[in-house]
Amino acid sequence: MKKLLTGNEAVARGAYEAGVVFASAYPGTPSTEILENIAPYKKDIIAEWAPNEKVALESVIGASIAGARSLAIMKHVGVNVAADPLFTFAYTGVTGGTILVTADEPGMHSSQNEQDNRYYAKFAKIAMVEPSNSQEAKDMMLESMKISEEYDTPVLFRMTTRICHSKTIVELGEREEAIKKPYVKNLQKYDAVPSVARELHKKVEIRLIKLEEYSNNSPLNYFEWNDKKIGIISSGIAFQHAKEVFKDTVSYLKLGYTYPLPFEKIKEFADQVETLYVIEELEPFIEEQIKARGIKCTGKEKLSNQGELNPDIISKSLLNKSHEMIEYDASDIVTRPPTFCAGCPHRGLFYELGQRKNIMIAGDIGCYGLSGFAPLNAKDTTICMGASVSMAHGAQKIFNRYNENVRAVATIGDSTFFHTGINSMLDVIYNRGNSITIILDNRITGMTGQQDHPGTGYTLQGMPTTAIDIADLIKAMGVKNLRVINPNDLNEVNESIDWALAIEDEPSVIITRWPCALKKYSSQDLEEFGPIDSKCIIDEDACIGCKQCVKTGCPALIYDPEKNKVDIDPIQCVGCEVCMQTCPVDAISKVGVKND
Amino acid sequence: MTDVKNILLVGVGGQGTILASKILSNGLLEHGYDVKMAEIHGMSQRGGSVVSQVRYGEEVFSPVIDKGNADIIVAFEMMEALRWLGHLKPNGKVIVNNYKLPSARINSGIDQYPENVLDRIKEKANITIIDAADIAADLGNRRTMNVVLLGSLIQAMDLDNIDWNTVVKENIKEKFVDINIEALQAGMNCIK
Numbered sequence: 001m002k003k004l005l006t007g008n009e010a011v012a013r014g015a016y017e018a019g020v021v022f023a024s025a026y027p028g029t030p031s032t033e034i035l036e037n038i039a040p041y042k043k044d045i046i047a048e049w050a051p052n053e054k055v056a057l058e059s060v061i062g063a064s065i066a067g068a069r070s071l072a073i074m075k076h077v078g079v080n081v082a083a084d085p086l087f088t089f090a091y092t093g094v095t096g097g098t099i100l101v102t103a104d105e106p107g108m109h110s111s112q113n114e115q116d117n118r119y120y121a122k123f124a125k126i127a128m129v130e131p132s133n134s135q136e137a138k139d140m141m142l143e144s145m146k147i148s149e150e151y152d153t154p155v156l157f158r159m160t161t162r163i164c165h166s167k168t169i170v171e172l173g174e175r176e177e178a179i180k181k182p183y184v185k186n187l188q189k190y191d192a193v194p195s196v197a198r199e200l201h202k203k204v205e206i207r208l209i210k211l212e213e214y215s216n217n218s219p220l221n222y223f224e225w226n227d228k229k230i231g232i233i234s235s236g237i238a239f240q241h242a243k244e245v246f247k248d249t250v251s252y253l254k255l256g257y258t259y260p261l262p263f264e265k266i267k268e269f270a271d272q273v274e275t276l277y278v279i280e281e282l283e284p285f286i287e288e289q290i291k292a293r294g295i296k297c298t299g300k301e302k303l304s305n306q307g308e309l310n311p312d313i314i315s316k317s318l319l320n321k322s323h324e325m326i327e328y329d330a331s332d333i334v335t336r337p338p339t340f341c342a343g344c345p346h347r348g349l350f351y352e353l354g355q356r357k358n359i360m361i362a363g364d365i366g367c368y369g370l371s372g373f374a375p376l377n378a379k380d381t382t383i384c385m386g387a388s389v390s391m392a393h394g395a396q397k398i399f400n401r402y403n404e405n406v407r408a409v410a411t412i413g414d415s416t417f418f419h420t421g422i423n424s425m426l427d428v429i430y431n432r433g434n435s436i437t438i439i440l441d442n443r444i445t446g447m448t449g450q451q452d453h454p455g456t457g458y459t460l461q462g463m464p465t466t467a468i469d470i471a472d473l474i475k476a477m478g479v480k481n482l483r484v485i486n487p488n489d490l491n492e493v494n495e496s497i498d499w500a501l502a503i504e505d506e507p508s509v510i511i512t513r514w515p516c517a518l519k520k521y522s523s524q525d526l527e528e529f530g531p532i533d534s535k536c537i538i539d540e541d542a543c544i545g546c547k548q549c550v551k552t553g554c555p556a557l558i559y560d561p562e563k564n565k566v567d568i569d570p571i572q573c574v575g576c577e578v579c580m581q582t583c584p585v586d587a588i589s590k591v592g593v594k595n596d
Numbered sequence: 597m598t599d600v601k602n603i604l605l606v607g608v609g610g611q612g613t614i615l616a617s618k619i620l621s622n623g624l625l626e627h628g629y630d631v632k633m634a635e636i637h638g639m640s641q642r643g644g645s646v647v648s649q650v651r652y653g654e655e656v657f658s659p660v661i662d663k664g665n666a667d668i669i670v671a672f673e674m675m676e677a678l679r680w681l682g683h684l685k686p687n688g689k690v691i692v693n694n695y696k697l698p699s700a701r702i703n704s705g706i707d708q709y710p711e712n713v714l715d716r717i718k719e720k721a722n723i724t725i726i727d728a729a730d731i732a733a734d735l736g737n738r739r740t741m742n743v744v745l746l747g748s749l750i751q752a753m754d755l756d757n758i759d760w761n762t763v764v765k766e767n768i769k770e771k772f773v774d775i776n777i778e779a780l781q782a783g784m785n786c787i788k
Contacts, residue, residue: 002625003625004621004622004625004631004633109636133632161636162634162659162660165634165635165636166632166633166634166635166659167621167631167632167633167634167659168631168632168633168656168659169625169630169631237658237659240657240658240659241657241658241660243657243658244657244658310658310660310662311658311660311662312662312663315662322662322663322664323662323663323664323665323685324664324685324686325663325664325682325686326664326681326682326684326686326720326721328678328681328682328716328720329716330678330679330681330682332708332710332711333675333678333679333710334675334699334701334702334707334708334709334710335645335699335701336608336643336644336645336699336700336701337644337699337700337701338643338644339643339700341643374701374706375704375706547704547705550703550704550705551704553700553704555643555700555703557703557704558698558703559703559704559705561705
């Protein structure tokens with residue numbers, strides 16, 4: 001059967017067909033939908049959200065050693081978190097075949113950097129594949145499982161945003177039931193103490209030689225011979241862009257298996273073409289290695305290593321040609337930057353925090369990262385998952401040392417706190433810090449689209465489970481100064497910020513607890529927070545057009561410059577009451593609506 | 597080889613561009629075309645400008661439509677039509693929903709909605725204006741605006757030989773099928 005699938009859906013289908021029994025991931029754009037699409041295969045695959053990518057990979061390593069085909073999935077920066085187990089797993093190898101999917105993000109649509117994770121394959125000395133469409137994404141899952149088991153290596157499965165989120169046609173297959181291998185205790189393979197690891201490293205080097213042989217003979221690396229004046233070596237989405245531009249006017253060496261590279265094939269290709277181009281997105285991963293073997297080629301001197309590649313860039317750079325375009329004045333077209341949704345529980349906190357002076361607000365990765373934009377202007381930094389808490393600690397230590405009157409405040413979400421914020425919190429407590437940590441507990445993983453996590457009480461596959469209470473956890477860690485507040489109550493928010501700022505010699509923690517405005521309430525949520533059954537309305541006669549409410553940045557508030565009045569969009573409003581509390585003339589009130 | 601056709605569906609997050617492009621690409625698949633469709637999910641989608649790119653023909657390589665290479669742009673919102681106009685082929689068509697969705701920054705008085713959007717497009721391109729919001733409201737559900745526009749697109753691209761009613765049935769929840777088939781037809785009727 002033929003279906004249009006995104007690359008992510010195709011990887012999920014490929015995992016099913018390849019006999020995967022255990023899959024673990026932490027959500028992150030553009031990888032999130034892979035595990036979400038594996039979750040429905042409940043009968044065949046155990047699929048779990050892990051608290052972070054390191055844990056995801058480690059549980060996958062355990063499953064592999066226990067004898068099952070296993071799969072870890074993460075976005076590019078997630079592999080940084082999982083790098084520690086990855087590099088030693090590269091030494092031990094696998095029992096059940098194991099694949100690590102890295103979903104890279106050229107162009108940074110929803111990421112903090114655009115690192116090229118192909119270097120991880122070379123760095124860790126493991127096999128790597130790069131699909132260029134959904135069919136290949138599905139098929140390469142099966143081939144990768146074979147490579148993993150035959151060569152005793154984890155396989156790095158490198159996706160990019162355009163592969164993950166583009167739909168292309170896929171011919172579906174059947175599930176290949178892999179026989180579960182027996183668990184065998186084997187210290188010489190899996191106990192990576194120095195004496196064992198030295199032996200394992202020798203095996204890794206031998207494995208690389210065998211993998212290069214595979215690469216030279218792999219069906220994933222193939223020629224497409226046409227005219228030989230120009231030859232193009234390419235992989236991943238870059239190959240599709242190159243074919244779009246050159247069609248069948250040039251010859252191609254298409255690489256689907258890209259570490260180790262097939263140098264015999266590359267040499268054979270280079271010998272037969274007059275001009276050799278290497279077309280790759282982001283870094284010159286292939287080009288550098290080809291040049292190091294003394295083969296002449298052109299790549300990054302023509303094509304940028306920044307942002308997403310597309311046919312237009314290739315055409316302009318290599319052929320000096322581009323499409324004729326309509327010329328027009330676009331100067332007054334305004335952007336639509338992402339904003340907190342109407343009723344977002346982060347709004348109240350940042351509305352108040354943004355008005356404070358002499359504070360440094362360390363932000364983190366999640367929806368609350370939008371706090372830095374106008375009109376809230378309530379953020380100073382973003383680095384990576386969990387960093388807000390530890391960065392605020394380090395900054396506060398310096399402010400203290402130099403007697404500067406600045407307080408450091410960390411803002412971190414619930415899922416991000418579970419991810420790596422806990423370790424950072426330990427740092428603050430252990431090292432006698434006095435930074436302020438605000439945990440924005442919206443009862444879900446928001447930015448990636450409503451994924452459960454250890455605090456929500458439900459697993460990925462819908463089973464009720466222990467909901468880890470962040471307040472209990474913080475108390476157990478030894479924090480004495482803790483408040484749990486409703487972020488939609490501005491008085492409570494303000495008073496709690498004052499309270500925390502007044503604690504000058506100890507760590508303090510504020511947990512803002514209110515569900516994401518997009519969350520489908522669980523029965524526990526309904527019991528704790530009640531149904532959403534009312535909305536805010538504005539008395540137009542009473543509104544004085546001061547725009548104070550608009551400074552909350554709520555997209556449901558619509559200012560009409562002609563009337564000099566504000567109106568509330570009843571479709572968007574969920575009745576959070578934040579705007580109501582900012583109105584100096586009490587023009588906003590709340591009305592009940594039928595809850596359907 | 598039949599030429600590859602390039603369709604750009606642009607709008608604002610929440611307007612249903614993704615569902616429209618899903619129906620469109622599944623119909624094209626059923627008809628035997630090679631199809632590729634590209635979208636971006638994640639952070640950029642929260643109330644932001646969204647775009648779906650659909651390419652079809654005998655064999656499609658890149659899923660991405662270059663600037664100056666779209667055969668048609670279907671804009672679910674007026675300013676978005678203007679934003680993406682540079683992607684249109686000089687002889688391409690634009691179908692614009694007669695509908696404004698100001699950004700949050702416009703609503704809060706920071707930015708201004710550009711003026712004379714439709715006239716400015718008219719000066720540069722072959723434009724058809726569709727009152728999709730009114731048509732959808734008359735049918736009884738404003739949310740079918742996306743399928744009205746899809747109907748207009750199908751007619752404008754001469755794709756009416758595909759059995760769209762079946763495709764709609766396969767891609768929309770049962771209780772919304774009838775109204776969406778009506779919406780599709782209403783949209784098709786807007787193109788002469």
